[in-house]
Amino acid sequence: MNIRVGSKLQISNLEAHVIGEVTYKNTEDGNKRWTEYRLKTKHGERWLSIDDVYKEYTLSWPENGVRGRVGPEWHEVDKGHQVVVHASGDVDVESGDEADFVEFEDASEDNTLSVEIWDDGTEYSKGVYLDKSDIRVVGYEKPKVNLVSGDKFGLYMMVAFIVFGIFASLIDYIPAPVKQxxxxxxxxxxxxxxxxxxxxxxxxxxxxxxxxxxxxxxxxxxxxxxxxxxxxxxxxxxxxxxxxxxxxxxxxxxxxxxxxxxxxxxxxxxxxxxxxxxxxxxxxxxxxxxxxxxxxxxxxxxxxxxxxxxxxxxxxxxxxxxxxxxxxxxxxxxxxxxxxxxxxxxxxxxxxxxxxxxxx
Structure with a gap:
C-alpha cells in the first residue's frame, strides 16, 4: 500500500487522514521493520500499524485506564526493543529514539493491548486486528506548510533569517550544560x-x-x-x-x-x-x-x-x-x-x- 503523510484512508467504516509516520526496527528480531501511521479521525487520534513481514495490521488508540494492570484476559504474543529509524509529519519521536515493547492479545485473538516503555514513561494502547483489505487509500491532501502562498518576499526574509541564525550560532557556539x-x-x-x-x-x-x-x-x-x-x-x-x-x-x-x-x-x-x-x-x-x-x-x-x-x-x-x-x-x-x-x-x-x- 502506498501510504504516506497526507494520505486519506478508508479503514473499514472509519475515515482517516495520515498526519504522521514512524518506522521502527526490532533489534531483538533481526531488525525486522514495520511502520505506524498517526491518524486524525472524527473519533480522535488513532494509529495504524502496517507489518508486511508478519502480515499483521492493527488499528489502535491510547488507553490510559490500564495503568500497568494487565489482566488475565490478555496473553503475551510478542515483545522486543524498538528503535525509530524514520519519522515524518506530526509525531513526537525522532530517529534514534527507542523503547521496550510488549504486545498482548485476548482469547478471541481479535483485540490487542500494547505496552511501550520509553525513557520518560510507559504508554498503553488498545486496538483491533484488521485485514489488509480493510485498508484503502482514497485520496491525498498535501500537508500544510505555514507559508503564505505567493509571498516570495516573506519566504526570502525567512531564508535570510535562518541563514543568519545558523552563522550566528556557529560564530558564538557555546553548548549550555545540561542542568537538572x-x-x-x-x-x-x-x-x-x-x-x-x-x-x-x-x-x-x-x-x-x-x-x-x-x-x-x-x-x-x-x-x-x-x-x-x-x-x-x-x-x-x-x-x-x-x-x-x-x-x-x-x-x-x-x-x-x-x-x-x-x-x-x-x-x-x-x-x-x-x-x-x-x-x-x-x-x-x-x-x-x-x-x-x-x-x-x-x-x-x-x-x-x-x-x-x-x-x-x-x-x-x-x-x-x-x-x-x-x-x-x-x-x-x-x-x-x-x-x-x-x-x-x-x-x-x-x-x-x-x-x-x-x-x-
Missing amino acids: ISKYIKSNTNYAYVTSITGNQDQKADVYEYKVSGVTTDTIAKDIIDGVEGETESVTQQDDILNHSIAIVTKKEYCLLYHPDDDTNRVYVQISPRKYNYTSDNSPYRSSDSTTHWYRSHYYNSSYAKDSTSYKRTPSAYSTYSGDTIHNIGNGYFDSYSSSVRQRSINARRSSGGGMGGGK
Whole structure:
C-alpha cells in the first residue's frame, strides 16, 4: 500500500487522514521493520500499524485506564526493543529514539493491548486486528506548510533569517550544560527527602524539605536557580499575601516551592518531570487548598500547551481543565535573576576556553 503523510484512508467504516509516520526496527528480531501511521479521525487520534513481514495490521488508540494492570484476559504474543529509524509529519519521536515493547492479545485473538516503555514513561494502547483489505487509500491532501502562498518576499526574509541564525550560532557556539533541578537537590545536603507521589503513566514527583527552618521560598528559589546556572524557562511567584509559593519551570522539569500546611517556618520542594504534571493533577504533599489551586492553574497556564505538543500520544489530566487564568507567568524579579545567573555562567565558560575547543 502506498501510504504516506497526507494520505486519506478508508479503514473499514472509519475515515482517516495520515498526519504522521514512524518506522521502527526490532533489534531483538533481526531488525525486522514495520511502520505506524498517526491518524486524525472524527473519533480522535488513532494509529495504524502496517507489518508486511508478519502480515499483521492493527488499528489502535491510547488507553490510559490500564495503568500497568494487565489482566488475565490478555496473553503475551510478542515483545522486543524498538528503535525509530524514520519519522515524518506530526509525531513526537525522532530517529534514534527507542523503547521496550510488549504486545498482548485476548482469547478471541481479535483485540490487542500494547505496552511501550520509553525513557520518560510507559504508554498503553488498545486496538483491533484488521485485514489488509480493510485498508484503502482514497485520496491525498498535501500537508500544510505555514507559508503564505505567493509571498516570495516573506519566504526570502525567512531564508535570510535562518541563514543568519545558523552563522550566528556557529560564530558564538557555546553548548549550555545540561542542568537538572532533581540532580542538584539530591546532591545538596540542605534538602532532605520526604516522600514521593505516584501519578499516571508511571510518573512520580519527589518531595524534599529544606532543612533550615525560617528560610523563605525566595531564598530557596535563588539557591535552586544558582544550582542550575539559570537554565529556567520561567519562575513565577504566587500573588497571595498569605501564600508565597514559587514555581520554577525548566525544559524538562517542574519545581514547586511551598509551605506545607501553611507552616511558614518550613518549605517543601516538589520536583517532577513535566510529564508527571501533564498526566496527573494530584495535590502537592500536605499543601493547602490555596497552594493546590494555584499549582494546578499555574501548570496549565505556563506549560500545558507546550507539553501537549511534546506528549501527543499520552492522555492528559488537564485536557478538560477550566481553572483560573494566571497572567503573570515569569517576567518578574526571578526571571531577571535567572537571566543574570545564566549570562554569568556563559561568560565564565567563554573565559575558561569552553565551547568549540578540542579535547584529548
